[in-house]
Amino acid sequence: MEAFELNILNLLFVLVAAWLGGAAARRIGYPSILGELVIGILLGPGLLGWLEFTETIKVLSEVGIMLLMVYIGIEIDFKDLKKASWPGLLASIGGFVVPFGLGYYSTLLFGGDTMAGLFVGMAVGVTSLATKSRILFDLKLLNTRIAYVLMASALISDTLALLIFAGILSAAAMGEFDAAGLVVVALKAVTFFAVTILIGIYILPRIGKYLSKFKSISSTFFFTIIIIVALAYAELAELAGMHSILGAFMAGLFIKDKLFPKNISKEVHKAFYDVSIGFLAPVFFVSAGFMVNLDVFKTELPMLITIIAMAIIGKILGAALFYLPTGLGWREGVTVGAGMNGRGAVEIIIAGIGLEMGIIDRNIFSILVFMAILTTLTVPFLLKWTTDWLKRRGELVVMNKREGILVLGANPISFLLAEFLKPKLKMTFIDSNQDSVQQSKALGYDCFYGNALQEEVLTEAGAETKQTFMATTSNTEVNILAAQLASESFQIPNTHVMLSRSNYVAGIDILELSNTSSLFASGVDVEYWNQKILNDDYAKAVDHIKQTCTTRAWIKKYIGSKDEVLPLVIETESGEREVFHFGYELQPGDKIHFIR
Secondary structure, X not given: OXXXXXXXXXHHHHHHHHHXXXXXXXXXXXXXXHXXXXXXXXXXXXXXXXXXXXXXXXXXXXXXXXXHHHHHHHHOOHHHHHHHHHXXXXXXXXXXXXXXXXXXXXXXXXXXXXXXXXXXXXXXXXXXXXXXXXXXXXXXXOOEHHHHHHHHHHHXXXXXXXXXXXXXXXXXXXXXXXXXXXXXXXXXXXXXHHHHHHXXXXXXXXXXXXXXXXXXXXXXXXXXXXXXXXXXXXXXXXXXXXXXXXXXXXXHHHOXXXXXXXXXXXXXXXXXXXXXXXXXXXXXXXXXXXXXXXXXXXXXXXXXXXXXXXXHXXXXXXXXXXXXHHOOOHHHHHHHHHHOOOOOXXXXXXXXXXXHOOOXXXXXXXXXXXXXXXXXXXXXXXXXXXXXXXXXXXXXXXXXXXXXXXXXXXXXXXXXXXXXXXXXXXXXXXXXXXXXXXHHHHOOOEEEEOOOOOHHHHHHOOHHHOOEEEEOOOOHHHHHHHHHHHHHHHOOOEEEEOOEHHHHHHHHHHHHHOOOEEEOOOOEOHHHHHHHHHOOOOOEEEEEOOOOEEHHXXXXXXXXXXXXXXXXXXXOOOOOEEEOEOOOEEOXXXXXXXXX
């Protein structure tokens, strides 16, 4: 048996590097995968040589790839495609086929063979869902038709890429063309998909239903079930002559909430996320950076520039052309194409497997990694520019328009905020105290009793229709967790959290990662202000803004002064009002309504 040595120190450094790179990328608004790739390039054998590609890293990377593909499959919900099925289908086909063709012929132009061209075409054609989700959130586009089309197109293009990937691997396994062999390969592939689909539709739900009868079974057991199903599907793919990631992906498609009891489904999902995305996948992406050859900037610069240009132009051109039959306008097609330019996990996985199998060399692999990084970096700028273009023309279509504010915490501070905001904005409250609920209703507000950390309570309160979520309880941790749930599960565009003065600095760091802002742009002495408002021991005041400044700069004028203030509402020249929060830029003519 071959000796295997666990290099713990190197693994430790790889994980620390992955965390640092991912955190840095998220902080500037990009997915962590980009930071993990870049840190792998910088610290790996290609540049500084501080990290090594040991057998430990190799094994964990391979397991990480498989579990990541399971998670990608779990995240795909084909019901979402109904929201923009026709435009999404056309955009995904155009955004895949055109760059695929351009990538393929560009590779042949620079001396690559057919198989290498097909791999480059696939990688160029892929669209990253995770990349766009964060950017759409940051640009407050989640409730637009653009968002629905982009989400649908990402699901379709990734699935399409994996299906073509299966075909290419089968062809690569044959070596030379043989009609009889081709039939056998095709039959194996069809049998694999047929068997996995039938198992997923008819057998897995019955197993889940049977196991759910045993109330004593823990979430750990169901987590193990996911791993067993994933490994079984991966082995079926290998037996069919395809790569294990295809089996893992298929397993993920059928490992849905119905497989587990409802009360532990979320716990199992989170645990799987932590293991796959939080631990193993970062190891893979950092190690993928190890394989990058920086010499391509000297030896293959023309090809690198060409592939990147074809990737960007192909996405925009393909999506725009195929979008024309929808009748929704070519400008929206250009915007969709701009948003589809992000690449991510699937592209890097496909490229890595191509390198491992010898279908592409390190130079082409390096070009594909740099293409993924650079094209993804363009998305926020291109998408912002094109959506602003649509806004100026009045062509940015909003679907399921959101309105109103959902407030966690029925207390004097939130009631006073509501007084300043009504009747402009409809306020709905949630509180876990029955007396507070009754008080809210007595004041004429809708108020729901329950724990806002439970999705059922937010659903009952109509979170999916709200434009803004505010958490105003005295518990900073509960406020942050509730805002994250409102943002991630209900896609509420604006989330604001009240932070206690003692937890303000730590809270701000957490909020920046989740795109949530702090109410009042500072830490608040909650009990002090609640008591003052309750006793009517305060004075209202208005400050007329003379020059541009941030809300944080405005509040700093009063920090440490004897006359403490609590800024409540910003009123624009047009009369619109919104809560005073961190990150807002005040303009001349704005009014700040505050109390002292």
